[in-house]
Amino acid sequence: MVQYGSWQEKLNYLDGELQKRENNYFFFFIADQNGDYSTTIERAAGNISDRNYFNQVLNGKTVISEPVISKSTDKPIIVIASPIAAENLSLLGATIEIKDLSSYINRYTSNKEGIYSFLINGQGNIVAHPDQKNLNSHLFYNYSSFFDYEYNFIKNIIHKEQGNLTFRENEKEKHAFYQTIPGTESWKEKNYISVRLESMILRSLMTVLAMMQGIKF
Incomplete structure (x- = not known):
């Protein structure tokens, strides 16, 4: 579904996956090759092309980012992002709020x-x-x-x-x-x-x- 569905189908699928994971993650998101992204919280949430991890992921690398302020929620988060295998120049990301990270570890x-x-x-x-x-x-x-x-x-x-x-x-x-x-x-x-x-x-x-x-x- 993440590889081949429409944007809305992908987000619906990710929202279901988010609910299964006992609040380990803040939200999931998908970004296109231009950096425009939508999240399981907000459709058309903004652009992340200026993030340090963005080009690394488009070049095929899975990245755990340094802490950043979320552009869609203004909360401190880390991002775990990977390229979407079936589509070149697009990525799938998961976020964890910093305040939850300490509780997790x-x-x-x-x-x-x-x-x-x-x-x-x-x-x-x-x-x-x-x-x-x-x-x-x-x-x-x-x-x-x-x-x-x-x-x-x-x-x-x-x-x-x-x-x-x-x-x-x-x-x-x-x-x-x-x-x-x-x-x-x-x-x-x-x-x-x-x-x-x-x-x-x-x-x-x-x-x-x-x-x-x-x-x-």
């Missing part, structure tokens, strides 16, 4: 126990964190927004694919695991756990990583 963690996950991009900006407030028009937070201790781990991990750290926070020893998310511009998911809880939740953390690496629409 923290589905199996417990912030009350000091166990949580967050995302940083390739420039070291924090994209999603469980303590973030309403982003409004702001796409990122910096390190000092969440961490007041001197050890700035971001500088140590930004150019590494994966690894782990051990450090002390508020006189408690903690472990942190991080891994680059495939398909992104060196985004990293970082998971904090206290040492005493490490064996209890390691399996859940690996599940979170697998979910983020396997994200599809």
Whole structure:
């Protein structure tokens, strides 16, 4: 249907798929080769030809974008976009609100126990964190927004694919695991756990990583 139907048929199909996915996504959209796009919220929503991911997708690449402000809703989102296989120069996209992204990656963690996950991009900006407030028009937070201790781990991990750290926070020893998310511009998911809880939740953390690496629409 997405490959061969009319625009309205495609959007009706995508709207049905959106309803099946338990609100994991904000909306789906389809764009033509000129960048004109329609969403499952709004027909003829605008033009995205100036988005950095647009030409990459038209050249055959599936892209997870940096956070952007949605042109149709004015909300901070990320976009996951792929070319439509049967049609050259058109794309299918899915969006996730930034405010929902942290909830998604923290589905199996417990912030009350000091166990949580967050995302940083390739420039070291924090994209999603469980303590973030309403982003409004702001796409990122910096390190000092969440961490007041001197050890700035971001500088140590930004150019590494994966690894782990051990450090002390508020006189408690903690472990942190991080891994680059495939398909992104060196985004990293970082998971904090206290040492005493490490064996209890390691399996859940690996599940979170697998979910983020396997994200599809």
